[in-house]
Amino acid sequence: MTARLGAPLFRRAMLVLAMSAVLMLLLGQYTDIDLLIEDYYYDEQLQAFPWLDSWFATDLMHGYVKNVIIKSGYLLLLVVAWDFIRPWSRITSFTRSRLRFVAAASLLVPTIVRGVKQFSVLHCPWTVDRYGGTEPFLRLLDHVPEGMKVGHCFPAGHATVGLWLAALCVFWLPHNPRVAVGVFSAGLSVGLVLGWVQQMRGAHFLFHTLWAAWLASLVILVMLLFAYNILNEEKAT
Template identity: 45%
Template sequence: MPVYAIPDIRQRLLSNKAGVGIAMALGMAALLIFALGRHTDIDLLLADTMYDRAAGVFPWREAWLAATFNHRILKLALTVLAGCIIAAAIVDGFWPQAPFERPLARLRLRIVAWSAVLVPLATSLLKQSSDAHCPWDLARYGGVQPYTRLFEALPAGALPGHCLPAGHASSALWLVSLVVLWLPGQPGKAWRGAGAALAVGCAVGWMQQLRGAHFLTHTLWSAWIACAIVAALVLLLQPSGGTRLRVPAGTRRRAPAPRTGRHPAAPS
């Protein structure tokens, strides 16, 4: 008896049409962020407002809210939360847990867990391979390194800065993956949840900008990476087809006959 895949859109978090729309939005966002960093001085203008030239320092660099709470306490809390979700996914993978037997619950857990791993990891790997410097390392802000834009070659003798994208912001930006909790049935709440998660991640990044640790576009690229990874995970991990049903070859599926209250006559 052959097996046919009967499509069931309820098993998917995102439709193909929605996936294409998200991919197009990500492409446009990447072009916009690139243009901001390459063709405007928005990074320098914002950093200038945060830097005290008279004192020669970023006043927020050692402030408790930015340096202790944001950079240490909040990061630790988010790392512990990520670790708990990853552990739950691992345990469920070896010993399936009843709460995740509900439709799409296990898929949602795995997407969030993978996001908690891949968003910080990808950001860190890209950061280690970049030449961009942090503001506090630049000669403009009391350091010794030259300022370069994305994809510009470093001047002779300059060392790579390894500061793009913003690593610290990624410790919160994996929260964008929580959008799957409202998919596919509540797209409005999903968009609001994604916006709230991005706001948290960008706020964490903003605190680092106040300290002179990153430019605006560093944080924006981290947010873009997080959104791209979450979207890719949803599209890759969700079922590509539908529920598999056994249907005899050569037969057609017919709607069941309406029930009437009378028994059919017995064959003669």
Template identity: 35%
Template sequence: MSTRELATPMALPALEASRRWLLAQSALLGISAVLLYAIFDGTDLDRLLTHTLFDAELGLFPLRRSWFLEAVMHKAAKQVTYVLVAASLYLCWQGWKARLSWLPPRNALLAALGMAVIPLATAGVKMLTARYCPWDLVEFGGYAPYLGLFDPAPAGIKAGQCFPAGHASTGFLWIVWAVALRPAGQRTARRALILGLLAGAILGTARMLQGAHFLSHTLWTLWLAWAVSVSLALAVRADIRLGKRRAG
């Protein structure tokens, strides 16, 4: 019996497992999109939460000019992200050259593309929607009305470009590694997912405290990063089989 004949029966279960994972992710993306829309466009949850951060007497968000939130969590965090992405791209290059056993070439391509496409996709969606930042809204001392997800900008007012949350995307872009590192094992992939979720949540929360975004803006950014990661994995035919847990 040839090596090819021996390998084929073993490859079929792995292929089926990959297909099941992709189908499950697609279903979860669909369900979560419906839930996000129903919760945030069907209720006033966004504005209710944001009102807790707004000082009605002063007519402003007290933390908007916070040195820590602006200088550290906004500007400095963005610069640190650039450095980390550059370092990660070097790892992707090594993986693409098959020099890393834990990062197959196609997965290295997935990670590199994801780190670039997730922020670009976020910026692209901003151009397609007209939603304003909380600090732009009349009820928060601004000039614009609150808009639903598919509402156009009112006549005479420039469309908003605050949805989804761009700064949060610089944290959520790391989620692509949770997919790219699946061959390295469940623990490694899970750690990458947790780090991506934490980074995006922290950066997104910082901007929400300043009045720059609603909670829904950040959560939709997470959804978009997740959708891009799964779509790219399919497009580049990355190895998404979950590797066995390594000893130690």
């Protein structure tokens, strides 16, 4: 019998998302984890984030690695678009549907996360007064002081460069959900690593990145729900 994506899998995924959202809200609002991490990377004597212009953080991670992933996404979109116009006979229906799924995720995940940023007032560490900036540090549920400039720094947009890679899990669905979970986690990890480097540079707080990963997970899960029938088709040989 062919393995199928079913309601139990989606229910478990939604439960995990709901629980993680509550946990992040509580930890982000009632702990100083964000500040502790940025305090560690901020040099009081220099009044700066030493990693900001470093070769590793700026040239390698924020430059080379980021560009490789972005160009890989563009290449994927090009392949999918070309196959849509002139279908390649060597690509099975199984592979085609999943390539299209990942291509859609590469567009939707960054677009939605960056769209949410437009409604956010939270600032990046390097503009917060604690780290030499001029704006107050606010948590997600804090009251916004009257007259405060909006920061548009939440959630972390840079992390989405890698977060969409979590959609590659679709190649192991529905026939091997355990591997799919591993691939999904690995994809999220790429985005989380990119996000952590931004924390080292003073560009984001930890929970900015974690909420970006949460949103990416939600987007991909909703996509899976909409693609339910297609993904449950027989695996092509």
